[in-house]
Amino acid sequence: MIFGNKNNIKEFNYLEENIKKCFEYANNNDLINYDKGSYEIEGKDIFLNIVEYETVTPEERFWEAHRNYLDLHLMLNGKEQIDINFINNMEQKDFVEKDDFLPLEGEKNSNVILNQGDFLICYPSDAHRTAILVDKPCKIKKAIFKIIIK
Numbered sequence: 001m002i003f004g005n006k007n008n009i010k011e012f013n014y015l016e017e018n019i020k021k022c023f024e025y026a027n028n029n030d031l032i033n034y035d036k037g038s039y040e041i042e043g044k045d046i047f048l049n050i051v052e053y054e055t056v057t058p059e060e061r062f063w064e065a066h067r068n069y070l071d072l073h074l075m076l077n078g079k080e081q082i083d084i085n086f087i088n089n090m091e092q093k094d095f096v097e098k099d100d101f102l103p104l105e106g107e108k109n110s111n112v113i114l115n116q117g118d119f120l121i122c123y124p125s126d127a128h129r130t131a132i133l134v135d136k137p138c139k140i141k142k143a144i145f146k147i148i149i150k
Contacts, residue, residue, distance in 0.1 A: 078140030
């Protein structure tokens, strides 16, 4: 997991080139005005999902991880808590290959709070539970870049 803010991206010069491409894309496009949906950047290797939802309690959400893609969550508007842990600390359920979805069960180890401009990168070993309210329910808009693991 890597947590940061896009305004400090120069501090993350060690990031893989495909991750850097996503930040360049975010800087060169007005993502806040994108409609909800999926957008190809480099075919199935790098694509973008724009999501909007209201945050809820942890009991209303689920744990997940991915094997084929890493996630780059970039907050566009609103405030969201993402609970985190490592998949080895959790009970792994049956992997759904077509959706690159690994359902998990367990408890959070920690959490991060994403405000506008903040990002969280989740690798295949990183469990995450998104859409958790911070103080009260909040409508958020977020970019989730999906980057293939090679």
